[in-house]
Every structure is written in structure tokens, then in C-alpha cells.
Amino acid sequence: MAARRGALIALEGVDRAGKSTQGRRLVQGLRAAGHKADLIRFPDRTTEIGQLISSYLVREKDLEDHTVHLLFSANRWEHVPLMKEKLHQGITIVVDRYAFSGVAFTNAKGNFCLDWCKQPDVGLPKPDLILFLHLSPEEAAERGNYGHERYESSSFQEKVLQSFYCLMEDKTLNWKTVDASQSIEDLHREIKSIAEKTMEEVQNKPLEELWK
Numbered sequence: 001m002a003a004r005r006g007a008l009i010a011l012e013g014v015d016r017a018g019k020s021t022q023g024r025r026l027v028q029g030l031r032a033a034g035h036k037a038d039l040i041r042f043p044d045r046t047t048e049i050g051q052l053i054s055s056y057l058v059r060e061k062d063l064e065d066h067t068v069h070l071l072f073s074a075n076r077w078e079h080v081p082l083m084k085e086k087l088h089q090g091i092t093i094v095v096d097r098y099a100f101s102g103v104a105f106t107n108a109k110g111n112f113c114l115d116w117c118k119q120p121d122v123g124l125p126k127p128d129l130i131l132f133l134h135l136s137p138e139e140a141a142e143r144g145n146y147g148h149e150r151y152e153s154s155s156f157q158e159k160v161l162q163s164f165y166c167l168m169e170d171k172t173l174n175w176k177t178v179d180a181s182q183s184i185e186d187l188h189r190e191i192k193s194i195a196e197k198t199m200e201e202v203q204n205k206p207l208e209e210l211w212k
């Protein structure tokens with residue numbers, strides 16, 4: 001019998017919704033429950049490509065919009081061989097942002113259609129579950145002001161949210177929206193329960209390719 005595979009679980013959502021907090025907490029919680037689990041945060045600013053992206057985000061460097069879109073995608077592709085290896089070893093991978101952030105942020109710039117934005121990420125490992133952490137702009141504001149990185153303004157974030165809603169219409173993907181205004185622990189419990197159910201459901205299913 002083939003070995004059971006891990007699940008690929010993506011966390012997406014609006015700015016300050018708690019994706020990074022929940023990503024860390026989920027991997028901790030899964031490990032404590034005896035599962036094998038790893039976390040990857042996109043962009044991964046530690047690689048050479050990631051450092052270029054980071055210098056763009058902190059406004060040290062200006063990059064042309066198509067170029068930066070392709071760099072965000074390349075930053076995901078450079079992780080794919082290891083992601084596949086781990087998934088096939090039965091390790092569940094939690095990704096803090098994925099291709100959906102890539103598409104939503106570039107599409108929000110206005111002159112890039114969704115189809116163009118998706119192309120570089122076609123064929124990435126397809127998430128078994130995409131958790132969308134939903135938080136109203138008012139509740140997000142209570143979590144502090146925007147930082148000084150690129151994209152951190154309420155008008156741009158509203159456009160990003162509209163792009164996410166378009167992506168969520170794709171019924172070939174397993175989107176689940178969760179209420180991110182709950183306490184960190186309540187939200188963690190809800191997310192962990194959905195994640196464990198998905199892990200059980202997909203363990204004997206082949207890993208698919210995104211948008212193919």
C-alpha cells in the first residue's frame with residue numbers, strides 16, 4: 001500500500017487577519033497532536049529571490065510590476081521540490097500566503113487581468129484546503145496601523161479583497177472562510193479541526209496541480 005501523504009494547507013486573508021499567528025499555532029498544535037507538520041511563509045525572504053522581494057516591499061528597490069509578480073511566483077517554485085518530497089513523506093505543509101496572494105495583489109494594481117496573474121503559478125502543488133481568514137477593515141484597524149511597506153494602505157487592501165473574492169468563486173478549490181475576529185485560541189481550535197479533517201480526507205489521494 002502506498003504511504004499516506006501529508007496535506008497542503010494554505011492560509012490567506014486580509015492584512016493583519018492573523019495568518020502568521022495562526023500558521024505558527026497550527027503547526028505547533030498539529031505537532032503536539034502527533035502529526036508531522038512544517039510551515040513555509042511566502043514570501044520567503046531568506047532566499048536570494050526573497051531578498052530581492054523584501055527590498056522591493058520595504059521600498060529600498062523599485063521593480064517593474066510584471067517582474068515583481070514573476071519573482072513572487074519564482075519564490076514559490078524554488079520551494080516546490082522540497083514541498084513535494086515532504087508531502088509524500090507524510091508531512092503536512094502549512095503555507096502562510098500562497099499563489100492567491102500573488103494573484104490578488106498584482107490584480108489589485110489595476111492593469112493585470114486575473115488570467116495573466118495566475119499563469120506563472122499554474123502547476124504548483126494544489127492546496128487541499130485554503131483557509132480564508134476574514135476580518136472587517138474596522139476590526140483590522142483595531143490591531144494597529146498599517147506598516148510602511150508597499151501595499152499597506154486601506155484603499156489598496158480593499159482592491160486586494162475584491163480580487164480574493166473573485167478567486168474564491170473557483171469551485172474546483174477547497175476554500176473555507178473563517179471568522180478571524182475570534183480570539184487567537186478559539187480561531188486556532190476551529191482551524192486545527194478543519195485541518196485535521198482535511199488531512200484525513202486527502203491522505204490516500206494524489207497531490208494535484210493548481211489551476212490545471
Ligand code: Z5A
Pocket residue numbers: 013014015016017018019020021022042043057072073096097098099101102103105106143150151152180181182183184187
Ligand atoms: N505579496 C504579494 O504581493 N505577492 C505574493 O505572491 C505574496 C505576498 C506571497 C508581505 O507579506 C507582502 O507581500 C504582503 C502581500 C505581498 N503585503 N501586504 N500588505 P507578509 O505575509 O510578509 O505580510 P505580514 O507582514 O505578515 O502581514 P500580514 O500577513 O498582513 O499579517 P498577518 O500574518 O495576517 O497577521 P499577524 O502577523 O498574525 O497578526 C497581526 C497582528 O494582529 C499581531 O499584532 C497579532 O498579535 C494580532 N492578532 C493576530 N490574531 C489576532 C486575534 N485573533 N485577535 C487579536 N489580535 C490578533
Ligand code: MG
Pocket residue numbers: 019020021096
Ligand atoms: Mg503574516
